[in-house]
Amino acid sequence: MPIVNPFPGGTILGYPRIGRRRELKRALEARWAGRTTDADLEATCRALRLATVRHLAGLGLDPADGSIPSSFSPYDHVLDAAVTLGVVPAADYHVAARGDGTRPPLELTKWFDTNYHYLVPQIGPHTPLAFADDAPVRWFAEAAHPDDGGLPVVTRPVVVGPVTFLLLAKAAADAPAAFHPLDRLDDAVAAYAGLLAALGATGAPWVQLDEPALVADTVTGHLPAGALADAVARAYGALTAVPGRPAILVTAPYGDLRGTTGDHLAPLAATDVEAIALDLVRGTAPAGPVPGLAGKTLVAGLVDGHNVWRTDLARRLTQATALGAATGAGAVAVATSTSLLHVPHDADDETWDATHGRDPRLRDWVAFADQKVTEVTTLARGLAHGPDAVADQVAAATAALADRARAAGVVVPAVRARVAALRPADQTRAPYPERAAAQARRLRLPLLPTTTIGSFPQTREIRAARAAWTRGDIDDAAYQSAMREEIARVVTLQEDLGLDVLVHGEPERNDMVQYFAEQLDGFAVTAHGWVQSYGSRCVRPPLLWGDVTRPAPLTVAWTSYAQSLTSKPVKGMLTGPVTILAWSFVRDDQPLTDTAAQVALALRDEVTDLQAAGTAVVQVDEPALRELLPLRREHQHAYLDWAVRAFRLATAGADTATQIHTHLCYSEFGDVIDAIDRLDADVTSVEAARSRMEIVPQLDRAGYGRGIGPGVYDIHSPRVPSAGELTELLTLAATSIDPALVWVNPDCGLKTRGYAETTQSLRHLVAAARAVRSTLAGSGR
Ligand code: MET
Ligand SMILES: [Zn+2]
Known part of the structure; x- marks a missing residue:
């Protein structure tokens, strides 16, 4: 029996809970x-x-x-x-x-x-x-x-x-x-x-x-x-x-x-x-x-x-x-x-x-x-x-x-023209076997190469230096030298640990999307626009309001500095177009696919600049690829198409000998496994430690034939995994797919972890890679 309370004429379905001042x-x-x-x-x-x-x-x-x-x-x-x-x-x-x-x-x-x-x-x-x-x-x-x-x-x-x-x-x-x-x-x-x-x-x-x-x-x-x-x-x-x-x-x-x-x-x-x-x-x-x-x-x-x-x-x-x-x-x-x-x-x-x-x-x-x-x-x-x-x-x-x-900036004719002129060739790289051979000649990596996902622990000192610089308490030079010091420390640490592909550690990044939004035209970053992510955690999504351009290189100076300190390859680190969209408030006056293409082109220029500066490996992170998957099945196909296209636009400017990595922070691929293959990255790292490498045989069955880095070290917990445990996981991976494809890395970035546990865990990770390499060599593979 229906009730006869008239419904209010106007209402909202809910209001932020975190409080205006958090x-x-x-x-x-x-x-x-x-x-x-x-x-x-x-x-x-x-x-x-x-x-x-x-x-x-x-x-x-x-x-x-x-x-x-x-x-x-x-x-x-x-x-x-x-x-x-x-x-x-x-x-x-x-x-x-x-x-x-x-x-x-x-x-x-x-x-x-x-x-x-x-x-x-x-x-x-x-x-x-x-x-x-x-x-x-x-x-x-x-x-x-x-x-x-x-x-x-x-x-x-x-x-x-x-x-x-x-x-x-x-x-x-x-x-x-x-x-x-x-x-x-x-x-x-x-x-x-x-x-x-x-x-x-x-x-x-x-x-x-x-x-x-x-x-x-x-x-x-x-x-x-x-x-x-x-x-x-x-x-x-x-x-x-x-x-x-x-x-x-x-x-x-x-x-x-x-x-x-x-x-x-x-x-x-x-x-x-x-x-x-x-x-x-x-x-x-x-x-x-x-x-x-x-x-x-x-x-x-x-x-x-x-x-x-x-x-x-x-x-x-x-x-x-x-x-x-x-x-x-x-x-x-x-x-x-x-x-x-x-x-x-x-x-x-x-x-x-x-x-x-x-x-x-x-x-x-x-x-x-x-x-x-x-x-x-x-x-x-x-x-x-x-x-x-x-x-x-x-x-x-x-x-x-x-x-x-x-308004000026909402439509930038040069950006429109560039997007309109895109051709299928702009999202296509040389065939993978050709790339793999050129990259092998250039990088000379061992079997089961070891690497990390990008960030190293963000210590109190790093955060303090970044905050002081943002407030204007320290000048650019002081900030630069604080970050360079940290990068040098992280490079030395990785060399000591014996990792094969190094990173600069991302100390200069407050957030993997905001960092890019602050530097690209077409974005605004709020000071107080906090939104609850979960529990007490809040994020400030940037506003993507205009056509996107890259006024200057975004990451090249940091990556090149790191590369200048070592003869090992240093991986350039970018956030992918889909993730930048997913974690921003995106303009609603044009299809997402158009906005994604613009962001992709800005990133493409960055890839080219990194490459010109001597970077041999570039990782384009797409942890949010699955998050944006439409809830209704009939819309999923079109989404995955533009998401894949944007990633490929961002990365296909790379030369054959430049190795493109991507990183996705989850292990249940189900609906997106085919799209991941279509990204055409040379190496894909995924979360896998908790699901005991389940993803690896799945990928093999799906016919995936490029590099795969199933995370062996679960970074979501402070626990230090033993070398034995990591060896076991890695063996599992290397026996369920061609071991020549397997990379050895943690599940995700290390920024929320401490240095002590991270150093120990990475030491075990390198030991595990060495152990499995020699077992494979012994078995004649
Ligand atoms: C949420 S994925 C994070 C990837 C990033 N490169 C990092 O290492 O922190
Ligand atoms: Zn991740």
């Missing part, structure tokens, strides 16, 4: 360091929750009708759901997040196609699953009936929905092979029913259940046909029958509910939920009437929650106005397409003064979280009272967009 980060880290108590942490969290919902009321969301989401999380919203459902005991919250010496933390993985990471709950046939913790109810009550004399706010509690929660969970280690967490749907739904009844009893008019799994073949692809529709029908059939419940909004952010693998809007619309939110930035609106929508509110996600560009209010208002008649929805409301978790708080926190490319014109072109709230309320007013009611705001947006479209 208060949550500081509070968590102080608690973990033992400097504060649980009560201190809870007090900060409570203050943040109240300040946030009141701030949103101040921005114009209605404080009385559930317009304001209660979307706080102390660490991660999937972990919160696991606690609510009793899968993780509330007392173990921080252990689940961080481990405690004896118990490992839950696995951390990417949330859909974003750079946010969630904790993966583990569920088996007997895992407790019942309404166990009422934090969403307490948070609702604390805001609705505040005891601090402040503004009461009737919020809309936000919880991950039951279908998505179970689909994101993984089967517990001891579960039978045929078990999937979705088998526990009825138990989970009973737990959610308990939560909904409690929320209703506390007076919550609305609850929001997020079901992004419904848009993602990457999550649901393995399910038998009909299983997802059945799960939706069962879950929401049961939840809408809960007596005394709040009205239910189900959201489907990050994509389209309808795709070639099925229409997941239909089964949802067939239930009695009161409102459905569609992502109309990434997905499309149904063009015709949807059965079941008549009695519901269609919440139109028209303001991009995942990117920072100002909304075209005129276009979106027209779209919103047409939706009701087109779809047959009972009512239409306006919202962000996703939670605002993915964007910084406020564009006004930034000084737009041209520092680091923060062109003053950009202020008018962007909308961070707070600006997006205003966009939503503007659209909602326009929808309710007609376009005249918001004519000024719409005109201002239109003017800003027009200004952006014709």
Whole structure:
């Protein structure tokens, strides 16, 4: 039986949790360091929750009708759901997040196609699953009936929905092979029913259940046909029958509910939920009437929650106005397409003064979280009272967009001409056997060559020197000499260890994308634009707003300096085009493939310059290649095509005798194995230690025939692997594929590790390579 609370006219699906001044980060880290108590942490969290919902009321969301989401999380919203459902005991919250010496933390993985990471709950046939913790109810009550004399706010509690929660969970280690967490749907739904009844009893008019799994073949692809529709029908059939419940909004952010693998809007619309939110930035609106929508509110996600560009209010208002008649929805409301978790708080926190490319014109072109709230309320007013009611705001947006479209730097004719002139030959190198022979003659490497992924430990001194230079406390010369000293130390260390292909260690890089964004034209780097990556970790994605050019070489001086210190080859180190896009806020006014080609051409010039300076090996890292994989199967092919093309454009300017490496930080290749082959790198290093080299036979079966460096040393832990252990892993690799292809390296960069453990581990790594070389020589291979 549907409930008759009118849905608010305008809302957002969630708001950043970390705090405008990263208060949550500081509070968590102080608690973990033992400097504060649980009560201190809870007090900060409570203050943040109240300040946030009141701030949103101040921005114009209605404080009385559930317009304001209660979307706080102390660490991660999937972990919160696991606690609510009793899968993780509330007392173990921080252990689940961080481990405690004896118990490992839950696995951390990417949330859909974003750079946010969630904790993966583990569920088996007997895992407790019942309404166990009422934090969403307490948070609702604390805001609705505040005891601090402040503004009461009737919020809309936000919880991950039951279908998505179970689909994101993984089967517990001891579960039978045929078990999937979705088998526990009825138990989970009973737990959610308990939560909904409690929320209703506390007076919550609305609850929001997020079901992004419904848009993602990457999550649901393995399910038998009909299983997802059945799960939706069962879950929401049961939840809408809960007596005394709040009205239910189900959201489907990050994509389209309808795709070639099925229409997941239909089964949802067939239930009695009161409102459905569609992502109309990434997905499309149904063009015709949807059965079941008549009695519901269609919440139109028209303001991009995942990117920072100002909304075209005129276009979106027209779209919103047409939706009701087109779809047959009972009512239409306006919202962000996703939670605002993915964007910084406020564009006004930034000084737009041209520092680091923060062109003053950009202020008018962007909308961070707070600006997006205003966009939503503007659209909602326009929808309710007609376009005249918001004519000024719409005109201002239109003017800003027009200004952006014709601004210098947004379109640089020379860049356009260069991209337009590209030919297939520009992404094609000589055949691999020819390259391999030329590189072997030039590099003269032993069998099983040893190398690292690029970064060496970033010591306190390095960070301090970089920060001092950024603040202007030390001059360029002092900074240069501090970095050169570090590079010299790292080169000497690698020579002493006996590594074959050296690196300069990347001491000058704050971040592998920001470092390039700071030097390329077309990018701006923010000072305060923090976005939560996971838990207390935040990143500041650069803004890629204009056509990309490289005013000067980016890395050549550092690499050449390192090379001048040794007769061993030093590998140049670049971040690839796909990863630069994935970890930036990318312009939304042209296809990603065009932007990727521009970034690729800037990198291509860098490869050529490195080569001209005598660099024989260049690594182009693409750790985010898989992250950007579209959630819907029908879009994956086109993505992989442009991603591969961009990488090849970046690297195909290299001569036959220049060896191109790439690095990918994961081991489950599944959907992308073929694309990795098409990158045509001479050597690919991947994560493999934890999965015991599983990837190597897989690559062999897939016909991969170029260099492969399966990481033997797991750098995600401070543990020093023994030489014996590394020998064993390496033997495994060298016997499952032609040993002439195998490289020996760690899993990833060493920047988060300490020098003591790193030195020991690399010593063992070189010893292992030598041991396996002599075994292979002895066996006549
Ligand atoms: C996340 S991949 C990191 C690659 C980079 N070259 C490094 O060694 O840190
Ligand atoms: Zn990596």
